Amino acid sequence: MFFAYNNGIAATAANITVENVDGRHLMTGLVDFQIVNGGQTTASILNARKKDRLSLGGVTVQMKLTEVSRDDAHDLIPKIAQFANTQNKVAVADFFANHPFHIKIEEISRRLQVPAKAGARVQSKWFYERSRGQFQNERLYLTKAKKEAFDIEYPTEQVINKTDLAKYDSTWREKPHWVSLGAQKNFTKFADQFSSKNPDLSESEFWNTISPNYGESYYQQIVAAAILWKRTETIVSTGRGEWYEGDYRPQIVAYSLSLLFHSLRRSGNEFDLAQVWTKQGIDGVLENCIRNLAIAVQNAILSPPQGMTNVGEWSKKEACWEKIRQISVSCAQQIEQWIVSKEDHKKAKADGKKLGKQDDGIALQKKVLDLTNSGYWAALFRWPQTAKLLLPEERDLVGKASTIQGFIKINVEKDWRKLLEIKQRCEEEGFRKG
Secondary structure (H helix, E strand, O other), X not given: OHHHHOOOEEEEEOEEEEEEEOOEEEEEEEEOOEEEEOHHHHHHHHHHHHOOOOOOOOOOOOEEEEEOOHHHHHHHHHHHHHHHOOXXXXXXXXXHOOOHHHHHHHHHHHHOEOOOOOOOOOOOEXXXXXXXXXXXXXXXXXXXXXHHHHHHHOOHHHEEEHHHHHHHHHHHOOOHHHHOOOHHHHHHHHHHHHOOOOOOOOHHHHHHHHHHHHOHHHHHHHXXXXXXHHXXXXXXXXXXXXXXOOOOHHHHHHHHHHHHHHHHHHOOEEEOHHHHHHHOOOOXXXXXXXXXXXXXXXXXXXOOOOOOOOHHHHHOOHHHHHHHOOOOOOOOOOOHHHEEEHHHHHHHHHHHHHHHHHHHHHHHHHHHHHHHHOOHHHHHHHXXXXXXXXXXXXXXXXXXXXOHHHHHOOOOHXXXXXXXXXXXXXXXXXXOOO
């Protein structure tokens, strides 16, 4: 009853080519193919082939394939996944996994090593899990030796998933009441910052304008916030039996760290997350300060206003944050080494954005160069339809990109973006590299 009971696979592609081959209509080309529902089915088939060494010669699985333009992809693909999936609950965060933000953060996490620790022979990395289960999947079929190397490079305690990232981001931006809403609702609010509010600015255009803000310095900030969060969790948990009453730990952690950040900003300073990244940890003085904040925060959370008895609901209210951020923080002088001036912070932020813009330009240039090396632009230049689809100057640009010598002469970012826009336009009109 597999055919009757199984949903099969739901997939999307930006372009689909169907040709008549020996009297049969066959798909001969797919662009941006992705499975949006049917992960368990696909994993079972892969497991049967790789682990159980079974033949798949007689196996067929039904598939619904939807052609979705790139302009509609961000909106339509998550909805297809949501409405097609009836077997398991799909989290809101899973629908956002293919956004350029997550792809970029994933790429940074795979190449950026943490600062060297004394006595360590190998520098590790933090693993950003863009899609659910990605960390375990990447180590699943490795040999024992490669798995050991993977575990040294990416320790299990150095994994950040999408909802974790959103939690750290909201805490840093002083939104602990968002964090208290729960992982999925907080993620929805976090994701809103990547959505264009200008009807004249497409989602991809909007992302291009804000992308430099989310480069290496942002990633280091998120990792530092993760270190702070994990350490604060431990501080709270070890207070059980002394001052911690055993409930609402996530809320206490979020509010305590947000209060720390807010109190320093109120005095014209900033907490130095860059130093946490460099040291990959914090000292006992800062831990003691956070402990005192956590005690005060717990008292405030457990004392909702008259007429409200549900502490969990109270912590979700902005009024709760308005009350807690009035708490006086007395340990600022003791943690002076963890503080930077607002001016230094602004300069570091501007430098980070500048570096992010440079990195985006390099990534864009590499993408165009890879297409030159693969012969893509040369094939496009020879395509007869370019004469009708492209302006003369656009066709000249494609001609330049067709050779390494010509590519070297293209040194303006707007021309690299124009080439990728030409690529998309021609593919939508049927171009396929042979």
